[in-house]
Amino acid sequence: MNQDAMHILLADDDEDDRLFFTDAIEEIKVRTVVHTVNDGVQLMDRLLNPEIRLPNLIFLDLNMPIKGGIECLNEIRSDKNLRDITIAIYSTSASQEDIEETFVKGANIYIKKPNDFSELKKILKEVISINWQYHTSGLNRENFLLSL
Amino acid sequence: MQILNYNFTKLILYLVLVLSVFILFFTASISYRKIVELTESEQNLIHKHLITAQLELLASDIKQAESNQRGFIITGDSTFVQTYRSAKNAAATSYQNLVQLLEKDELQKKNLLTLQNLQEDRFYYLDKNLQYSTDTLEKKLLLKRSMNAGKRTMDLLLAKINQMKNIELSLLQKRSKMYQEHAELSPKWIFISILFSLFIFICSFYKINRDLQNLKKANNQLMINKEIFEHSEQIAEISSWCWNLQSDTLTFSHNQYRMLGCEVHSFEPTTENFMEFVHPDDRHILHEGRQKILIDSSSTPVVSYFRIIRKDNNSLRYYKSIEKKIVDNYGNDIVIGINADITEQYLKDKIIEEKIFDLERSNNELSAFNHVASHDLQEPLRKVQTYISRIKERDFDQLNEKAKEYFTRVQIAANRMQKLIDDLLLFSRANKADKIFEHTDLQEIFDNAQVELAQLIEEKNARLQSTALPVIDAIPFQIQQLFNNLIGNSVKYARTHVAPVIQVSAQWLQADQIPFLHHFGKARFLELTFDDNGIGFDQQYADNIFKLFHRLHDDNSFTGTGIGLTICKKIVENHKGYIKAYGVKDQGATFKVYLPA
Numbered sequence: 001m002n003q004d005a006m007h008i009l010l011a012d013d014d015e016d017d018r019l020f021f022t023d024a025i026e027e028i029k030v031r032t033v034v035h036t037v038n039d040g041v042q043l044m045d046r047l048l049n050p051e052i053r054l055p056n057l058i059f060l061d062l063n064m065p066i067k068g069g070i071e072c073l074n075e076i077r078s079d080k081n082l083r084d085i086t087i088a089i090y091s092t093s094a095s096q097e098d099i100e101e102t103f104v105k106g107a108n109i110y111i112k113k114p115n116d117f118s119e120l121k122k123i124l125k126e127v128i129s130i131n132w133q134y135h136t137s138g139l140n141r142e143n144f145l146l147s148l
Numbered sequence: 149m150q151i152l153n154y155n156f157t158k159l160i161l162y163l164v165l166v167l168s169v170f171i172l173f174f175t176a177s178i179s180y181r182k183i184v185e186l187t188e189s190e191q192n193l194i195h196k197h198l199i200t201a202q203l204e205l206l207a208s209d210i211k212q213a214e215s216n217q218r219g220f221i222i223t224g225d226s227t228f229v230q231t232y233r234s235a236k237n238a239a240a241t242s243y244q245n246l247v248q249l250l251e252k253d254e255l256q257k258k259n260l261l262t263l264q265n266l267q268e269d270r271f272y273y274l275d276k277n278l279q280y281s282t283d284t285l286e287k288k289l290l291l292k293r294s295m296n297a298g299k300r301t302m303d304l305l306l307a308k309i310n311q312m313k314n315i316e317l318s319l320l321q322k323r324s325k326m327y328q329e330h331a332e333l334s335p336k337w338i339f340i341s342i343l344f345s346l347f348i349f350i351c352s353f354y355k356i357n358r359d360l361q362n363l364k365k366a367n368n369q370l371m372i373n374k375e376i377f378e379h380s381e382q383i384a385e386i387s388s389w390c391w392n393l394q395s396d397t398l399t400f401s402h403n404q405y406r407m408l409g410c411e412v413h414s415f416e417p418t419t420e421n422f423m424e425f426v427h428p429d430d431r432h433i434l435h436e437g438r439q440k441i442l443i444d445s446s447s448t449p450v451v452s453y454f455r456i457i458r459k460d461n462n463s464l465r466y467y468k469s470i471e472k473k474i475v476d477n478y479g480n481d482i483v484i485g486i487n488a489d490i491t492e493q494y495l496k497d498k499i500i501e502e503k504i505f506d507l508e509r510s511n512n513e514l515s516a517f518n519h520v521a522s523h524d525l526q527e528p529l530r531k532v533q534t535y536i537s538r539i540k541e542r543d544f545d546q547l548n549e550k551a552k553e554y555f556t557r558v559q560i561a562a563n564r565m566q567k568l569i570d571d572l573l574l575f576s577r578a579n580k581a582d583k584i585f586e587h588t589d590l591q592e593i594f595d596n597a598q599v600e601l602a603q604l605i606e607e608k609n610a611r612l613q614s615t616a617l618p619v620i621d622a623i624p625f626q627i628q629q630l631f632n633n634l635i636g637n638s639v640k641y642a643r644t645h646v647a648p649v650i651q652v653s654a655q656w657l658q659a660d661q662i663p664f665l666h667h668f669g670k671a672r673f674l675e676l677t678f679d680d681n682g683i684g685f686d687q688q689y690a691d692n693i694f695k696l697f698h699r700l701h702d703d704n705s706f707t708g709t710g711i712g713l714t715i716c717k718k719i720v721e722n723h724k725g726y727i728k729a730y731g732v733k734d735q736g737a738t739f740k741v742y743l744p745a
Contacts, residue, residue: 016531023538092527115533115566118541 005031006128009055011043011072012036012090013064017113021059021090024121030128040067044075047082054082057128059090060107062098070101077106088127094145103144110145164352168345175341182337189327196320199249199256200313202242206263207309209239210270214302217274221291229278236271243267259312266305273298378402385489389417393442393481398422407489409460427464430454437471441483447473466494518576525569533562564709571711575696578626578718588624590617590631590676594652597631601639610639614652620674620743626719633712634739638680643734651679662742665726672745673725679738685731693729 010021018036025034035055037043043060044067046052058076062069069089076082087107091098094112102110109127114120123146213235220228243264250256273294280291378401381387387404391397400417408425415421419438423431437452444450449472456465471485536559547555594614598605605612612635635650642648657675659668685693692698694717697710713729716739720727725743 014527016534020534092530113530115530115537117534117537119537120534 005033006057007053007055008032008034008057008059010034010036010059011040011064012061013039020117020120024117024124028121028125030125032128039064040069040072043072047076054085057086057088059088062089062091070105073102073105073107099145103141160355164348168348171341171345171348175338175345178337178341189323192323193320193327195249196316196323199246199316202246202249203309203313206239206242206246207306209235209242210267210305213239213274217277220278239267256312256315259308263308263312266301266308269301270298270305273301387487389485391483393483404487407487408456409458425456425459427455427457441471441473465489466491514576518573521569521572529562529565529569533566536562568709571709574629575711575715575718578629578715578722583623583722585621586624587619588622588627589619590654593628593631596628597635600632601636604636604639608639608642608648610648610650612650615654617654618674622723626722630716630719633716634678637712638678638682641682643683646681649681653677665742673742674745676741677738679736681736684733684735684737686733687731690729690731
């Protein structure tokens with residue numbers, strides 16, 4: 001596959017959501033390589049496997065069985081090989097506590113799963129097109145929660 | 149109550165006692181000495197009188213003998229000789245008496261010796277005269293000579309007796325003068341010292357009496373205090389005890405017996421007897437407390453909790469006991485203790501604890517429900533909506549007309565459910581206790597509401613106005629919610645073809661200016677008024693408007709969930725305020741919020 005394509009990894013236990021996600025990515029026609037894992041354990045196994053190329057961007061659901069999103073976030077941010085990967089929280093809830101906690105723990109952006117497919121496409125397009133190297137330096141609480 | 153300084157009083161009493169004893173002793177000794185002196189003087193006087201009398205007796209005896217001797221010479225009657233002899237003997241006796249009387253007087257003793265010689269001489273001549281009392285001339289001549297010599301001796305004798313009498317007389321006068329002086333001085337001394345003693349006694353009496361009065365007063369107060377104490381103990385269900393460590397004696401207050409369900413003084417107050425009432429499982433608590441207080445040298449109170457079983461009804465009572473070691477006025481170590489029957493409190497606390505537990509459980513259930521509402525309910529709904537949006541985007545045109553209509557209705561229903569879940573979450577957030585009050589600028593809140601509702605305002609062509617709004621202490625996000633909901637409602641419930649005009653105003657009022665808040669008196673309240681020209685409502689439903697899920701308009705053209713105003717009421721209550729709704733159908737509604745300063 002193309003070496004310049006953006007490698008995206010989605011960790012979400014919900015089959016429907018994984019389907020929406022891959023469909024949406026496919027439809028927005030950006031050069032990407034998308035992989036999905038079903039829970040936090042699979043995510044970490046994949047990330048820590050040296051034979052698999054690290055993704056540029058991880059979409060991380062918070063509510064997953066066995067190992068949740070917050071736990072994964074902690075592990076990724078405390079691993080020196082993984083800590084620079086951009087992490088977008090991708091959750092149903094937009095509770096203040098979750099937003100605050102993931103921000104403090106080093107997530108890059110917070111996305112509330114939309115209830116409209118075209119909106120989902122818009123959001124993914126936006127997130128993928130952000131120049132994260134530039135964006136990270138200007139990270140703050142105000143623009144942490146993505147709103148279009 | 150006046151507290152007597154007993155040490156001072158004691159000192160004074162001792163002083164008075166010592167002084168009185170001293171003065172009495174002094175007075176007694178002076179009086180004794182005076183009386184002894186008086187007696188001596190008196191005896192001296194009598195003695196002198198006796199001597200004088202004896203001297204005169206002696207003179208008279210000799211004269212008697214002389215006269216009898218003369219009688220015999222003249223008459224020759226021998227009876228005269230007999231009386232002469234007895235007079236002579238009497239004179240000898242008198243002389244012997246004088247010797248005894250004058251034993252201690254050296255000067256008079258010398259005189260007495262001379263007197264004895266003269267007396268012997270005199271009787272020598274008298275005896276001679278008796279022998280010469282015959283008619284012979286020679287004898288007459290002898291008689292005459294003898295009588296002359298006798299007369300001379302007699303004169304000398306009398307002169308001596310007179311001299312001796314004079315000596316005694318002058319002594320007598322001297323003594324008498326001394327006696328008089330003594331007699332005059334003594335009463336004065338005695339009188340003065342008695343007066344002084346009397347003065348001291350009166351002073352002491354006054355002082356003792358006053359102390360006694362104070363003591364009586366203090367006693368009286370003590371008695372009243374004791375009554376108050378007893379009464380208080382009964383009302384407060386407490387009792388007290390006191391344990392003298394030196395004498396190992398224990399005393400209970402009357403209420404202690406009552407609290408154990410016994411008659412007062414019905415058993416001996418000992419630790420062992422008290423232990424009988426203590427629940428067997430709790431006895432060790434008391435023992436440990438005892439040990440602690442005995443070992444600890446400081447007077448920190450020891451608090452212990454235990455149960456006792458009342459004797460009268462075998463009921464279990466919960467006790468709180470506070471013990472403390474003190475030192476009394478006699479230097480004895482004393483442990484004093486207060487026992488409080490806290491059963492009622494304990495049971496109430498237990499009920500409250502249970503209620504708190506229930507409350508916590510239902511709170512937990514509520515937050516679990518929140519979680520369900522926010523996640524588990526939203527998740528399938530979101531998927532339904534997303535699938536709807538996908539179908540609408542890609543396949544809607546392929547549906548027949550009926551299906552299109554149904555599909556649109558499905559979408560509306562799903563959206564409505566979404567709205568309901570969102571509002572319910574807002575409501576539960578308003579219930580949650582993140583109640584941090586901050587300075588909140590209501591003007592800013594009003595502006596924010598305008599921004600948030602911008603789309604709706606534009607849609608309805610609404611006009612928002614406000615007077616100057618103050619800065620208050622409030623929970624910012626909740627007040628924002630309140631403004632959003634109230635203004636949003638006013639925009640939403642507009643009359644068709646009438647552009648909504650919404651007026652927000654604020655003014656500070658005193659509670660007594662507000663009809664239903666007048667019981668707060670002078671307390672200040674901020675009155676916020678949200679006034680609109682919308683569809684209004686019938687005033688008779690004003691109170692229902694704040695109930696959860698209660699909607700006044702079942703018209704589908706208004707998309708309310710019946711939660712918004714309930715949230716408003718909750719928020720206002722969180723601020724200890726009040727909210728009132730006033731409506732006139734088809735003219736407008738006014739919401740008034742009163743927040744305490």
